[in-house]
Amino acid sequence: MTPGAPALGSTGAGSPLAVDLNADLGESYGAWRLGDDEALLECVTSANVACGFHAGDPLTIRRTCARAVACGVRIGAQVSYRDLAGFGRREMVVPPAELEAEVLYQLAALDGVAGAEGGRVGYVKPHGALYNRAGWDAEQAAAIAAAVRSYGRGLPVLTLPGSALAAAAADAGIPVVTEAFADRAYNCDGTLVRRGLPGAVLTDPDAVAARVTRLVTTGTVQAADGSDLAVPARSVCIHGDNPGAVAIARAVRAALAAAGVSLVPFA
């Protein structure tokens, strides 16, 4: 966690609880459809919009931005390795100057398309394998941070607390916003239980909703070993690419409302 980052849910002394919900959107490509963007846009406050390198042809991007603007949902640049065939889920060893240019290109493209629809990019969140690798690879993390800084609009990166990307962004003078995962199990050290291990992904909407509500109201989740784990986060990620995503998103939204938590984009 970035030292001095506000605790999750806190919007200041005495203020009511609030949190941001983010999800991946715009991940269709040409004739292929993925995810239920319309439904998710009614649930989240921030949309991680694919930029064309792992998903998102230009028309899909444009339409996704138009819908996000119409729904009042903030647009984020979901930058990725260049890997359509692998949906950005295959880790790549990209030289830093190349990676920086690739991230900059994607960010710029999305921001310009968003602008044509009356929106603009509000943050940057790496996708898939790039997200994971930027969690520990200081070189790739620095390349991402350099791209965001070179774009020059003071955009924050959205990342895991304690990640290499959080550190690189802080070094580069880029704002960092940390996030928690609604539907993923945590190890007791704050890392995510690896996909493929039993229990790594939570699928019951009510259980996920209860978990998120606890996280937002107390700042903790129960780790896989049963211990309490503090997870400092100003945004909660709802995965959009599994069948139950919409049901989970709706359950989370309803539970947070019932607990008096406001859904607001992070500042």
Added chain:
Amino acid sequence: MTPGAPALGSTGAGSPLAVDLNADLGESYGAWRLGDDEALLECVTSANVACGFHAGDPLTIRRTCARAVACGVRIGAQVSYRDLAGFGRREMVVPPAELEAEVLYQLAALDGVAGAEGGRVGYVKPHGALYNRAGWDAEQAAAIAAAVRSYGRGLPVLTLPGSALAAAAADAGIPVVTEAFADRAYNCDGTLVRRGLPGAVLTDPDAVAARVTRLVTTGTVQAADGSDLAVPARSVCIHGDNPGAVAIARAVRAALAAAGVSLVPFA
């Protein structure tokens, strides 16, 4: 020709002759090199920079923009069909909404990358088969014009006098800048002699230089049938992708200087 467009070379009553020289740049891709960008940047005033769809990986784009900024050369978006394997030279029938989004995406990407290097896109010029098709296909021309308008910075398109794109841009309220080709033969109706026909492409630097000088100082070229042809143009295109491109560009530049013609980017 757009009615009322200024005659080539004219910069206003009583002012000295001036013209813009443009060439395609940034057309390398990854490990593949194409063209001598360094040399051409010393000759031209406007660089049509590839945007990644027919050529130009993000790092090539970035470095090309940096060099253009360093040389004081204006950057244009050389937008293309999505066709790396065919270098954008294969005509495509793209639905208008898709084409508009693809052009917008490329323009935005280049503009953002240019911005990171202290530059910005100053105009839009379609590449290859898209350029040719936009010369007569009103639907594709309108899609390009719509993309440029939707980007919202009042950018001009650079195109042939009398082209469908010139008409579409005028309809869309987009500025039009017309160009002539330094090294291409013209039919007597102002169209270009089709590549592949004998004499379609001029390769002698001195002959090209003399032709361009005549064009700029008199507004005419000799057409393939020997007749005089008025070619209203505010920019002259030097092709960058053939072996003699640099020699031609240098000869043109020298000849124009000798004739007292200033090389200045179009307004």
Added chain:
Amino acid sequence: MTPGAPALGSTGAGSPLAVDLNADLGESYGAWRLGDDEALLECVTSANVACGFHAGDPLTIRRTCARAVACGVRIGAQVSYRDLAGFGRREMVVPPAELEAEVLYQLAALDGVAGAEGGRVGYVKPHGALYNRAGWDAEQAAAIAAAVRSYGRGLPVLTLPGSALAAAAADAGIPVVTEAFADRAYNCDGTLVRRGLPGAVLTDPDAVAARVTRLVTTGTVQAADGSDLAVPARSVCIHGDNPGAVAIARAVRAALAAAGVSLVPFA
């Protein structure tokens, strides 16, 4: 129609009626799913398997071939323009030598992957915009036929009666198999009613099934103007990429069985 081609359904004097059913399969790509291949494989006798240029990553291709082999369904090479973003639905003007090499490459790739699963390619059918263009463009049709011939296994092409591809294949000494479309309306000249026009695509499974049964048993369909139209075809195409595809395929299969028509791959 190729002169002398056998009438649809005919397998020889006195023999029972038989027809081939074909559908597009293997059109997923990476994380994106398209169509219900498992269900369609239980209905058809020939699978037009995507070869990677418009759809079909290598693993999808391999799995599709394995399933086709397991189901006893013949594999065809559904060759396409190189256009993932447009799903091969955007017409391209590709020089003949390039197109021939692209078709050859796809055909070879699919055949080798099929071989690893105990199958082999039995025919070639162009996809989408290439199919349509090969219907009238003699140059592209000749390039496809040249590719199939150069591959050297005597494979037939599957195409519309009377198409340029049928003519080109005949010229090249390539076998031609003609097909009819189960769910498309016909003009009285044997061409298809253009998509987008009212009634161009039939969606009622029972109506489609009755139409196919009539076609197979009488060799005719009712054209859009109400007239009877002879459609010589040895295969009937069921589209796989619309929501009702499986229901239509099942209805057709059941109706043909009820009419005593055997479903057998064309020879």
Added chain:
Amino acid sequence: MTPGAPALGSTGAGSPLAVDLNADLGESYGAWRLGDDEALLECVTSANVACGFHAGDPLTIRRTCARAVACGVRIGAQVSYRDLAGFGRREMVVPPAELEAEVLYQLAALDGVAGAEGGRVGYVKPHGALYNRAGWDAEQAAAIAAAVRSYGRGLPVLTLPGSALAAAAADAGIPVVTEAFADRAYNCDGTLVRRGLPGAVLTDPDAVAARVTRLVTTGTVQAADGSDLAVPARSVCIHGDNPGAVAIARAVRAALAAAGVSLVPFA
């Protein structure tokens, strides 16, 4: 080294010395040219032909195969990660089933195109980052070996002595042919000095020629620390993608001839 592999240069008891020379070819792509294939084809006995994933559009592949056949040079499948923008030099973490299918697809495509030109693929050699990773990553090495085995023609893989790919191929019952690098410095453990370190790449044609001649006639090279290193290899790789490649290849060929070494494709 595979136990029992013949020593480099040995073709059997009492026979004269012989070696295979291999180089990368067909690495152009569309409008982009790379390497001097014509000149290299006169020097080498085996051509590692790009298969389309890092370089090599279908027409380039076809023409390269035609030239190789005309020159009597054996064709190998230079399979790669899917990475045009990075020329296959960016390491990727590809799930084994995907990698196996990708290798199979490339191998099949090349073999079929070669067949249309009267040739056929004689071996498989991974390219770039895949070559390097297959040197130590047992999982990716096994995927490559599985692909080659599944293709079913008993093709050998060409790889470094002692590599994970050599082991995986042996496990899979695939023949292994080991190679040495003409222009690369070796560490004393038989690994290559990493590119980027001083002296990692040798550029003087005479020095390279002398080194190769010693390697073929004695089976050893001088390692970077001055020690003698045994390098068991039946083929020697000449890099084709640097400016001096042709000069080196010619010098190597001449020196080997002068030393009485025959150039013959490995069995």
